[in-house]
Amino acid sequence: xxxxxxxxxxxxxxxxxxxxxxxxxxxxxxxxxxxxxxxxxxxxxxxxxxxxxxxxxxxxxxxxxxxxxxxxxxxxxxxxxxxxxxxxxxxxxxxxxxxxxxxxxxxxxxxxxxxxxxxxxxxxxxxxxxxxxxxxxxxxxxxxxxxxxxxxxxxxxxxxxxxxxxxxxxxxxxxxxxxxxxxxxxxxxxxxxxxxxxxxxxxxxxxxxxxxxxxxxxxxxxxxxxxxxxxxxxxxxxxxxxxxxxxxxxxxxxxxxxxxxxxxxxxxx
Numbered sequence: 001x002x003x004x005x006x007x008x009x010x011x012x013x014x015x016x017x018x019x020x021x022x023x024x025x026x027x028x029x030x031x032x033x034x035x036x037x038x039x040x041x042x043x044x045x046x047x048x049x050x051x052x053x054x055x056x057x058x059x060x061x062x063x064x065x066x067x068x069x070x071x072x073x074x075x076x077x078x079x080x081x082x083x084x085x086x087x088x089x090x091x092x093x094x095x096x097x098x099x100x101x102x103x104x105x106x107x108x109x110x111x112x113x114x115x116x117x118x119x120x121x122x123x124x125x126x127x128x129x130x131x132x133x134x135x136x137x138x139x140x141x142x143x144x145x146x147x148x149x150x151x152x153x154x155x156x157x158x159x160x161x162x163x164x165x166x167x168x169x170x171x172x173x174x175x176x177x178x179x180x181x182x183x184x185x186x187x188x189x190x191x192x193x194x195x196x197x198x199x200x201x202x203x204x205x206x207x208x209x210x211x212x213x214x215x216x217x218x219x220x221x222x223x224x225x226x227x228x229x230x231x232x233x234x235x236x237x238x239x240x241x242x243x244x245x246x247x248x249x250x251x252x253x254x255x256x257x258x259x260x261x262x263x264x265x266x267x268x269x
Contacts, residue, residue, distance in 0.1 A: 014076045015221035016214045021054055021080060023210025027115065027143060028253040031197045032060045035255050038195065039139060041065050045110040048133075049092075050099060050126075051117025055081030057143060058092045061113065068092040069106065102129035110135050115143040118180055127187040134260070140189045142180055142256040148198065152248040155241035159208065162237055166230045167217045180256065189258035196254045203249045205238045 041047075045065045049058030052070035054077055062068045062085075070092050072078055078094045085092050095106075099121040112130055130140060147156045184190060209231045212218050220227040241247050 014074060016216065016219045017054070017074075017076045017080050019210040019213040019219075020077075021084075023207050023212070023214045025145065025201065025203075025249070025251060026056050027060060027145075028197050028199055028251070029060070030199070031143075031195065031253045031255055034195055034197065035141065035257065036061065036064045038193070038257065039111065041111065046107065048106070048109040048112045050102075050112055050114050051120065052081060052094075053077050053115065053117070054084050055092060055094070056084070057113040057115045059085050059088050059090050061111075062088075062090040062092050065111070069095060069109075071095045071097045071101070073098040099126040099129065102126065102133060104132055106133065108133055108135055110138045112138075112140045113143065114140065118142050119177070123180070123183045124187070127183070127189060131188050134189075137260060139257050139259040140184070141258070142184075144254045144256070146252050146254065148250055148252050150250050152200070152250050155238060155247050156249075158237055158241075159212075159234070162233055163212045163215070163218055163230070166223060166226060168222070184256070184258045187258075188260055190261045191259040193257045193259075194254060195257065196252050198250065198252045201249045201251060202246045204246045205235055205242055206245075208238055208247070209234050 041061070041064045043064075043066045047058065047061050047065045047068045049055065049061075049068060049070040052058055052072045053074075055070050058068040058070040059081070070078075070081055071094075072081070073096065075096055078096060081092075081094055085094075112134060118126075127140070134140070147153045181192060184192060212230060212234060213220055213227060216222065218227070218230065223230060238247060
């Protein structure tokens with residue numbers, strides 16, 4: 001099995017940065033804690049946060065490992081990550097680059113975190129490159145969030161349909177792409193464990209507008225003047241589901257831990 005060839009012309013995220021910080025939900029601290037305990041992370045471990053965006057994963061794990069290198073192709077995202085790290089009072093190393101820049105010159109790592117970015121990569125190529133960079137017993141971890149089909153999330157279907165009505169289908173990832181699990185199972189990182197936690201958050205409607213504008217496919221840069229109309233339509237639509245200007249967002253946070261096949265998934269790193 002091979003990954004689909006992807007262009008090295010990455011989607012533009014510069015215009016999304018303020019919306020990303022305001023609208024994307026940050027990862028649940030409880031999930032970070034469970035993953036840390038599952039992998040027995042200590043100050044002797046080195047972590048790579050690939051496609052780091054504003055650095056949320058690298059910053060969350062920084063207190064529990066020895067060092068963090070966070071990589072992203074968008075300079076504006078790296079500037080945001082730098083500011084977030086300063087505010088959190090943690091130290092991480094930041095580098096402009098992508099999965100195509102991965103090689104042993106960056107060093108070796110015990111853990112690689114990827115949050116909401118693996119779908120933009122040539123996944124098989126990325127895993128082959130990481131094979132030469134991840135220690136025996138090491139792991140690649142894919143982080144994601146989904147919305148369970150519970151009554152409180154009834155707004156989510158209408159939200160997604162409205163946002164997708166503004167999206168150019170050519171700018172989207174094809175729905176028929178091979179699932180991440182299949183790509184991982186065909187790599188050396190094929191011992192898979194999924195961990196999840198579910199939590200409830202109150203989200204102001206305005207933050208949902210930011211969330212839509214934080215996506216590469218519906219960013220201000222992608223939509224142009226249509227982004228203002230999308231924002232107006234979202235505010236109107238979400239008012240049907242809001243109380244005091246907010247909706248309830250029930251989020252299932254997931255971590256797909258992919259360890260090397262030559263290691264026991266219950267072993268320490």
